[in-house]
Each structure stands twice: as structure tokens, then as C-alpha cells.
Amino acid sequence: MTMTPRSSHSPNSRAGGRPGRRTGISEATVARLPVYLRVLTSLAESGVSTVSSEVLANAAGVGPAKLRKDLSHLGSYGTRGVGYDVEFLVYQISRALGLTQHYSVVIVGVGNLGQALAGYAGFGTRGFRVVGLLDADRARVGSLIAGIEVRHSDELETIISEHDVSIGVIATPAGAAQDVCDRLVGAGVTSVLNFAPVVLSVPDDVDVRKVDLSIELQILAFHEQRKSLVEQEAVG
Amino acid sequence: MTMTPRSSHSPNSRAGGRPGRRTGISEATVARLPVYLRVLTSLAESGVSTVSSEVLANAAGVGPAKLRKDLSHLGSYGTRGVGYDVEFLVYQISRALGLTQHYSVVIVGVGNLGQALAGYAGFGTRGFRVVGLLDADRARVGSLIAGIEVRHSDELETIISEHDVSIGVIATPAGAAQDVCDRLVGAGVTSVLNFAPVVLSVPDDVDVRKVDLSIELQILAFHEQRKSLVEQEAVG
DNA sequence: ACGCGCTTGTGAAGATGTGCACAAAACGGT
């Protein structure tokens, strides 16, 4: 058998991501801001009021120059010769990331992973609230997980419109993921976090991010191999 | 209080990742190869024997040019006018990623997430074997999860050297992660997959990859905000 | 008031990653 060209759904869209579209904040920077935010929050809790780019960069695992450039995209919020005011920076980063708003989240697929996610405290660090746990398995429906009742996935559309859900988390088996995704999008969800090992097709205005354990392992395997080759070479 | 420069552990190292160090395969490409591999495996199971860059690219969610360039880094394994032989490409990508070897993995922290990971079938897609589940909580020690007995984390060093473990997965609370990481590295682990929301410090020869749910959500939040701003603007 | 030391913010250079467009190669039909 030989396959002929045929797009899976749409000619695959990896929405949103197109960078400098409107804001001056680049994708790479956006991915690091949450790290800075976490470090800063932790510093604030330790009573630190001011921090230099050097210290913050070290704690965040990046170089000081990169950190300063990242922050400079939000505005000029540091003081030369002094550093950054921790609380002020926390606020500015939160605002830049849109964390001053609140987001309702549904989790679809309440198996091993979905349950862990549902109970994940750090979920609601700021702004995120799980308003629905959905599963297709009627045996699971009705049970309470982390204080939230599991509902049947038939109710997906209802729950999404009732709670104005903008973020959907997919933790179903791979086979169901695209269907679930289509339903989420159809019901108005515009951001999807996908844990299933499949490439999702979505319209251009929908953002998808994936978390894929086996990809991560394979990347580590690649580097392991590289190391062992280098090692062997050093010996031989 | 004001913080003065002091590195958290080492002057933070984000090991390995330095790209074109030895192999001609770039980091960006390495991150996509597992996706191609998954699609190809699935095609092979459907009885597809040959695939064009266009079809494969669509299924993998990338452009055809990028796909071809990625594959060209492994060698010239396509046939002009025809496409790629699916099985052969599966083999070549597996080899490039180092999946022809086997890797032993330990999971440290068998809470909600650790249990889900332990039971994750797709774990051993190819090459990865979980040889240890470790937890500090004696109440959990001895229980069986996915057929593997949970051992106390005191045995970490023993298990790692006995099974020649090269990959460690950290699923402990954030507070314990750096300690666990240090012990893993001390015992000889050279790749770490970290689920705890902290930046780990490791020596240069150790690779760390992180999976961070709350960062993913915050990135989605940023784009949600961007969308709603654009929308508002279109109205106003 | 002034100079000194510190740290930010950023221009410019370098490195990496992406997408286009096309020549080169393979196949099939005649």
C-alpha cells in the first residue's frame, strides 16, 4: 500500500504561535516568564525585596543578559545600579502573561493521569480553576476527585458554555483525543493542553500545547547515546 | 532585605543541550524526530509501506520542507519521485535517537503523578524499562504498582548501580527535587526528567528536561489574553 | 556637588532555525 497526499484534518495548524504578531513579546520569552515568576514569588516569600539580574538569572537557570532582555520587553522596570523590585516584577510579569484574569479549565479523561492532574494543587497557582472533570466511562461518573464531581463527557458542551471555559486539558487515550479536541473547540475552547500522544489538528485561532512523556524520554535517549559515543571515543 | 549574588548550586548548568557539539543533528530536529517516529510507526501498522514528505509532514504537524531537512540530517534515505520507505525510516530514526539501545529508568516519588507514570504503558514504547519505584514514605513502600514493588528511597544508590540506570524521573514535591536530583546524579544517573516545579542544578554532563504543567498553562493564558485583546480592538 | 561603583537596558554580532524554490534523481508509460 502507498499513501497519497491527504491532510489529516485541516492542513495542520499550529495556531497562534506565530510570534511578533501583535505584542512585542517573543515566544521564547513567554516560555521563560513563568519560570521567572515562580522564582520571584519564592523570593518574595523569603522576604527578599530586591534582586539583580545576575541572581534572578542564576535561580532561573538562564544567563543574565537573556533575562534582562526578556524583562526589557515588558518595559523598563529595573533600577540601574540596584536591580529589580521583586513584588513589582511579580505584578508586571503576571500582567504580561494575562494572569490577572481568571481562566476556567476542564479536564477530559479522568484516568490515572487525569486524576493526578485534577488533584494537582499547583494548578490554581494563580488564575486557573478546574470547573469540570469529564469522562466517557459511566463507572467513573459521579465520583468525587479533589472535591469535584466527575461528569459524563456528554455534558462537555453544556459545562463549557455554562462556565465560559477557555482552556481544555485532554487526558484521554490517544484514540479519543482528536474527537475530544474537536468537541472542545466546537464548544468554544480556544486553548488546549494535550497529554495524549497524538498531533492534534485545530483551527488557526486555537492554541495547542502538548506534554509528551515519551518524546521527552527519547530526547534524553538521544543525548545518552551521544555521551556514550563520546566516551567510547575518548577510550579508543 | 536585599539579595547579593550567589549561585544556587553550581552556576546553573543546563547541560548537554549545547547543539552541534558532535552529531550533525540539531536540537530542534531531535525534538521532532520522536513525532515522526510515532507517525511512521502508526503508518507501518496500517500497512503503509511508503510515504511522501508531504503526507508525513501533515501527519506530524510540520511543513514538508522542514521535514525533509530534518530527515536529510540522518542521511539520504528517501527516493526521489517516490518518498520514504516507512519501515526503513522507522529504523533509521530509532537508531539516530539511540533507541536501539535499552535504558533503565527509576521513578522517584510515587504519589499521584508517580503512580500514573509508573502505569504508563507508552513508557516502554521502545527501549525504556522502569526498574525502580522509590518513595520516602514508608507507608507506600512494599506496595505493588503496575507490577513493580515500591522501594524506599534509601535504596536509590543500590538500585541505580545494580541496574545501571541512566535516566531518573523526579515526581516528588518541589522541596525534595534538588536533593533527589543530587542523589541521582551522585549515583551515576546522567539524564533527568523533572516534573517538580523547580529549576534543577546539575553538572554539565547531565541532561535535564522538565515537564511543567503550570508553565504550559501560563503560556496558554498569555495567548488567551492576546486573543481577547485583539478581539476587543476589532470591536472598538 | 561630584565622582565612583554597580547594574540595567540595548545595539550589534553571531548562532540557530525556518521556508522557498529549484535542480537532480527516480519511476512509469510509451
Place this chain on the structure above:
DNA sequence: ACCGTTTTGTGCACATCTTCACAAGCGCGT
């Protein structure tokens, strides 16, 4: 044997990301 069709592999231009290096700005001590 040859031609037309298809699809790869890649040179090149462009875009994005990173790193360097330093002038500008700020606070403090004198």
C-alpha cells in the same frame, strides 16, 4: 530509449533567538 511526472535534497534568504559588550543611569559616600 526517452519524456513527463513526481518528489527528494539543499542552497539561499529570511526570521528568530542568544550572547557580548558597553554606554547610560542610579545611589551612596564624601
